[in-house]
């Protein structure tokens with residue numbers, strides 16, 4: 443603790459202030475050269491060295507020449523898209539391949555605008571932004587990374603599930619016993635099944651939005667909801683419910699073998 | 712030693728030398744600033760930064776590593792371009808040629824490929840770090856959006872490059888990855904509401920990506936140009952914006 447006389451104090455009277463306070467905010471700055479440049483340089487050298495060793499030890503794959511008439515089984519997309527390919531198990535291609543990726547991109551982009559929590563800006567904290575971090579964790583780690591791992595390691599011929607110690611049997615037969623939700627509930631008529639499905643989906647979003655509203659009010663109070671605003675709440679709950687819907691659909695498929703909630707001649711969900 | 716000093720002075724005070732190097736190497740505060748502000752590459756940085764921003768614990772160095780991986784792919788990629796022809800008859804043979812006959816061909820190819828994978832992983836970790844430090848909060852909202860665009864561009868760069876070896880892995884991975892194009896609602900020939908615009912396999916969203924009904928020679932050329940010219944250019948533009956915004960908004964950090 444060094445002492446400096448503070449400008450506001452009467453002449454001659456010395457007030458003890460730490461140097462840091464006396465210099466005011468903005469003054470933990472250091473010179474970029476050498477402090478930052480040195481770190482960047484060392485980091486680059488290490489990473490380049492690692493990359494070089496890796497490139498010397500492991501060759502990039504090159505298989506037989508392209509042959510459009512011989513489809514390999516399984517055909518896998520590049521690993522970073524396997525989360526989406528895994529979604530094809532649960533959703534039709536237009537949903538898994540077009541709607542979900544669009545929602546992911548848009549959802550990521552709106553994060554700064556729907557998160558109005560002023561805390562946790564510029565430092566690590568879990569306590570001050572529990573819900574944001576948990577939601578991100580669900581989307582990024584559970585739904586994106588773990589599905590990539592499944593797609594890479596556990597999916598074999600016919601996109602069937604194989605444990606690492608199992609032989610990839612291309613003739614493995616999986617009984618296609620999946621049924622639609624309305625059928626499971628005893629609705630046999632196509633028209634009414636479609637109506638039921640539509641109501642179920644709309645109902646999910648309506649009830650989900652109301653539940654989320656109540657939950658936020660309960661958790662944060664109505665003063666927070668007022669600051670958050672209807673638009674932010676609407677976007678957030680829509681995106682969040684879509685994410686939850688993916689989880690629900692996966693569970694329905696794995697546990698009850700349900701294929702579609704709604705089936706129509708035009709579009710199936 | 713005085714003759715040595717004399718020669719040194721002669722050189723460092725000559726017109727040629729001083730026209731290139733504007734300041735000495737003495738470790739003075741002034742030089743520390745000039746080192747950064749007088750150098751076109753380093754002046755991406757401000758001349759002073761807050762202490763925590765230099766710590767790997769805070770940034771994980773992941774944005775920098777993403778950029779480094781991008782630079783590695785640019786350099787190795789240019790090398791590969793000298794030997795590779797994006798034509799269906801030649802592409803695969805050129806890969807073999809490059810691997811077995813070109814000096815350092817295999818090493819360059821490996822580095823290009825693994826750096827591309829590294830870039831995808833690093834950009835995800837970078838995004839995760841930025842999320843965890845809440846660095847997207849005001850005033851940096853827009854830079855997060857630019858970041859998401861960069862994320863998509865990174866994936867597209869990787870994906871378009873995947874096709875170029877023109878082997879089984881390449882065409883089938885790209886076929887599977889792009890098949891969703893044909894399922895696009897309204898615009899894909901297997902998507903919902905396909906009747907509205909009268910799309911067909913040769914005239915829909917996927918055909919636009921492929922340049923035809925399936926992955927073929929036309930797709931190879933298309934992906935080559937996207938991979939080597941178009942997407943790198945767009946990525947560079949967004950990188951410029953990204954870095955510029957970091958300079959403008961300052962680096963995030965705890966309030967003082």
Ligand code: HEM
Pocket residue numbers: 770772773774775776777778781834837838841844846847851854855856857858859860861862865950953957961962963964
């Ligand atoms: C090609 C991809 C990218 C490159 C090369 C890149 C590069 C960088 C670099 C070098 C920094 C400086 C700090 C650091 O190293 O962490 C940075 C900061 C930042 N990046 Fe990225 N980035 C990329 C993608 C992204 C993505 C995907 C996001 C978010 C979705 C993002 C959001 C940000 C934000 C908000 C900052 C400011 C961080 C702060 O002030 O703490 N960037 N980026």
